[in-house]
Amino acid sequence: MQTAPVTPPMDELRRIFREAGLSFTHQRMVLYRAVFAMRSHPSPEAIYDRVRNEIPSISLGTVYKNIRAFMDAGLVREVSPHHGSLRLESNLDEHHHLVCTRCKTIVDLEESDLEPVRLKRQLPGGFRVDRYSVEFRGLCAACAERSNHSD
Amino acid sequence: MQTAPVTPPMDELRRIFREAGLSFTHQRMVLYRAVFAMRSHPSPEAIYDRVRNEIPSISLGTVYKNIRAFMDAGLVREVSPHHGSLRLESNLDEHHHLVCTRCKTIVDLEESDLEPVRLKRQLPGGFRVDRYSVEFRGLCAACAERSNHSD
DNA sequence: CTATTAAACGAGAATAGTTCTCCAAAAGTC
DNA sequence: GACTTTTGGAGAACTATTCTCGTTTAATAG
Ligand SMILES: [Mn+2]
Ligand SMILES: [Mn+2]
Ligand SMILES: [Zn+2]
Ligand SMILES: [Zn+2]
Numbered sequence A, B: 001m002q003t004a005p006v007t008p009p010m011d012e013l014r015r016i017f018r019e020a021g022l023s024f025t026h027q028r029m030v031l032y033r034a035v036f037a038m039r040s041h042p043s044p045e046a047i048y049d050r051v052r053n054e055i056p057s058i059s060l061g062t063v064y065k066n067i068r069a070f071m072d073a074g075l076v077r078e079v080s081p082h083h084g085s086l087r088l089e090s091n092l093d094e095h096h097h098l099v100c101t102r103c104k105t106i107v108d109l110e111e112s113d114l115e116p117v118r119l120k121r122q123l124p125g126g127f128r129v130d131r132y133s134v135e136f137r138g139l140c141a142a143c144a145e146r147s148n149h150s151d
Numbered sequence C: 001c002t003a004t005t006a007a008a009c010g011a012g013a014a015t016a017g018t019t020c021t022c023c024a025a026a027a028g029t030c
Numbered sequence D: 001g002a003c004t005t006t007t008g009g010a011g012a013a014c015t016a017t018t019c020t021c022g023t024t025t026a027a028t029a030g
Helices: A010-020 A026-037 A044-051 A060-072 A141-149 B010-020 B026-037 B044-051 B060-072 B141-149
Strands: A095-100 A106-110 A128-139 B095-100 B106-110 B128-139
Touching: A010 A026, A026 A044, A026 A060, A044 A060, A128 A141, B010 B026, B026 B044, B026 B060, B044 B060, B128 B141
Parallel strands: A095 A128, B095 B128
Antiparallel strands: A095 A106, A128 B128, B095 B106
16 A cells, blocks of 8 residues: 555645745645645646646646646656657567666666566556566766766 | 677568568668667667668658557567656655556555565666666556456 | 559658747735 | 736647558569
């Protein structure tokens, strides 16, 4: 199970936004609550659909702008660093990935470089696993270098 | 290291395409060779750029059509099942994912449900890891069910 | 090798996801 | 409450991808 999706009270939200450097608006508050109430890794469209129940006049542009504001503030993340464009995998062997979050480079890591992943308990609710892989996110040597310089 | 990216000879390619139910065209052959020569998980645009050296008149549409043909035939895969649309992560705790490749549902798996992932060797070339997560791909209970029926 | 049929190509229109621009409205500040 | 800054809404613009259609190329049969 997961930490319960508790909706923070108004003044707690004010504090969260203040600390994030975001002014407090009605739309932003409703969006924030929606995103944290949906534990389903929602798309902007899905958030829009839900929030329109509460604010029918909200625009999709506002949803996108606030998602970006939340991401920039580190309040949420994106599930995959590779939304946006298709990336092809021609290595059909079991293997893992090193992903540079800055330049989006993806480098293979052989299956045999890792101890096998072991589950402590059964997977929930009859999920049928085809394959798994481990994704290491960070900075490649080149980007780490550039990052040190511009400190 | 990895299996060397050997370019298969012409008649080998003919066989591969035949077995995949794909007719043999010049564009398709050059595209196939490009994709398997690039171990960098290329985007369609990157493949296009490379292939235009050899076939300047090739169209981006042809690149997309053949990528899809290769994917449908199981010759290549896509790196992420979530290109296409942004998906938000509001759970900032370390955790892992169960991803249904059919309905794209993403379910969290707590960090503590897994034995810690251990590397056998050092990571290559100074990659700086921020975090890692394991992605289990397969079919959720609902989709597995539907899949059994329509057999 | 040629005729016939089926599949693929190139060009460009269409669509989906996302960002940008601009002005009016709301929030933050004193 | 007046002034300044940020945000929201509407729609244009942009990027990634798919679709449509007429022409070309490949597969198949004679
Ligand atoms: Mn790979
Ligand atoms: Mn998650
Ligand atoms: Zn990098
Ligand atoms: Zn599913």
